[in-house]
Amino acid sequence: MSTSDDVETIWHPADIFSDEPGEHQKYALIVLNQPLKLDISFYRKIWANCSVHIGADGGANRVHDLVKSEQERLPLDLVIGDLDSLTSQARSFWEGQDVKVLHDPDQYSTDFTKSVQHVWSTEQTEPINIVVLGGLGGRVDQGISVLHHLYMFQKSYDSGKMFLLSSEGITFVLKSGKHKIKSRASFRGVTLGENVGIIPLKEPSIISTNGLEWDVTNWQTEFGGSISTSNHVKADWVSIETTKDVLFTIDFATLRE
Template structure:
């Protein structure tokens, strides 16, 4: 989900020689459903309720190159479909893949989607979460098809069991550390009104949707997970960082917000978890 579809390109706003990688992020591509026809992306439904705007989810789902439900996420998807008005139920595509250890789904639901022609993949390995294993299976599927994804959107929630929330963040880290996907594929966690992803060491330019900038309860955060980020410098935030470290037990930039600028810039020495409010996905 980088502007121009290029990861590692040095935009002019960085203003330095390209000694480090620089990423440009534009979430408008997803939340405004813009340019979806020109993007090769995948979507996963995790085992949490789907509260987003139904028309938004339908379009995001149908335009994906590959659609996947993960264990109990199949049950959540089935409930979501059943709750739709008749017009929205029309022409919704079935999942391409359903994976998991299937401890959170009934045999009835599994059989229902098997009869629809969905590929069922049993992943009983308990060394990894169902989310992590789903990305492994997605990678196998894409390699067999000879296709590459620019990004993967995992639809879940940031409420509920804290251990599961942390496990989802762990999966984001494993994507790169264990090469779960093509190195150029980015993974995003989408909650009811927010989106999160990892910022790797280097320079980042994040374009902030106008509706987010103007929202009275807009928020964003920069959180170091597992290690200290030795230095972080930012612009475009209400409370900017100037070559400061972020670590648990020290400063952690939660409940930050935007200063009204169209973009935020982040320069970080170590990987950070970036989250931001995106109210559009709950609107009709």
């Protein structure tokens, strides 16, 4: 299969739970306005492994509720958005913690976009990965909107990579080219599962894979045609080559303290 770039992109999707995440790259956290359903121990690890923590409008409510219910300290560095979802209680709490609450009334950009632009700003001096909490779940149109934004933000990997972290697994965009993904990893009760999907959400693609139960070679995939879902990991590393951008998703096998 012919691609425009022979450079292989290496992925460590479970690295955010590692004791040494900086081994591969730095991380920033963006919390969206969706329920936070993971065990509190995993949020502690994610917070500790991220150098920046942002509540995207109503996402600050979710962190506030979690902090209050669990009596935990999960700090935010910034709350940003048009603030139409931020409750008065959450705003008072974060302002009492000396957290900057930034009102951006622009209705042509989402609170998610405003948060990403803050992390991947023109002043950024080195790549930083973004972990998005609460990105999938709830209403179908909202979930599709988040996936749309994932494609929109991930024009390249120059600024960093973006990971959507749900209570079921991790999702990210594979740009056209070659990729090698650490598909078996376990950190403190978090183990990547065997179920993966390779989804051509934007446009048809031709993919080749190695390390899956049902590997393919020069296989056309598209919505309304054939797509690879519920495939199974059979190796520590999975290699994928794709002619167009596709979504890759892998589930969690275990989530326990």
